[in-house]
Amino acid sequence: MTDERSHKFSEGEGFGDPYDEFDLDPPELEVSPDEVDPVDSRVVTDLLDRQAIPSDRVSVKDLVEVGLSYMQINRFEQATETFERAARFADEDSLDAQEAWVNKGAAHGQLEEWDEAIGSYREALRIDDDSEHAATAETNLAYALWESGQTEQALEHSERAVEIDQRFPQAWFNRGFFLLERGLAEDALNCFDNAIRLGFRNVQVVEEKARALEEVGEDEEAERLAEEAEEMRKQAEQELVQE
Known part of the structure; x- marks a missing residue:
């Protein structure tokens, strides 16, 4: 993440x-x-x-x-x-x-x-709880709760973030991750797709989507995305070395 x-x-x-x-x-x-x-x-x-x-x-x-x-x-x-x-x-x-x-x-x-x-x-x-900063606060709170072991509350706050701002890609990714951890791969896929459509596409998003696809039996597409994520990771490492 x-x-x-x-x-x-x-x-x-x-x-x-x-x-x-x-x-x-x-x-x-x-x-x-x-x-x-x-x-x-x-x-x-x-x-x-x-x-x-x-x-x-x-x-x-x-x-x-x-x-x-x-x-x-x-x-x-x-x-x-x-x-x-x-x-x-x-x-x-x-x-x-x-x-x-x-x-x-x-x-x-x-x-x-x-x-x-x-x-x-x-x-x-x-x-x-409904301002321009509220969705960010809810999204970050969800992650902090997850890290502290309060997983039920984490999902609740990630859903609240999406309700506040449906165009906040990090909120969709958070929600997808928590849903996938609960075994709800189909719902998680929808969240990851929303995050990607909103411009949030990085190694972690692609990896989590690949994991969700594997969970629903779409192994070929999951493998393709896993390879794409690996290429993205290598490119990022090369750019870091060049800097």
């Missing part, structure tokens, strides 16, 4: 041009790159506490961008702290707060801190 599927986080607004390393310098925080290590986990927290910056001077969106950048460079502990800070500074029960909680859950998921991830996703859904 891929990180894309298991730990979906928001896209943010982006920093524009690609960067070689993370440069923590949102103007609202007045950080000098000469004075702090840009990947120091204490930078954001200590700076805000030390200067006692009023909440109306803190850009929650900038804090979320900082957290997302930490995610991009695999600094997940720093990301959790930054997203929590963003949630605390956001207006109570706002969409900004919800986005921060969803992202905090994703960062905890990368660290396999499932209880913390589950708590973050539940907090996001408490704020609004």
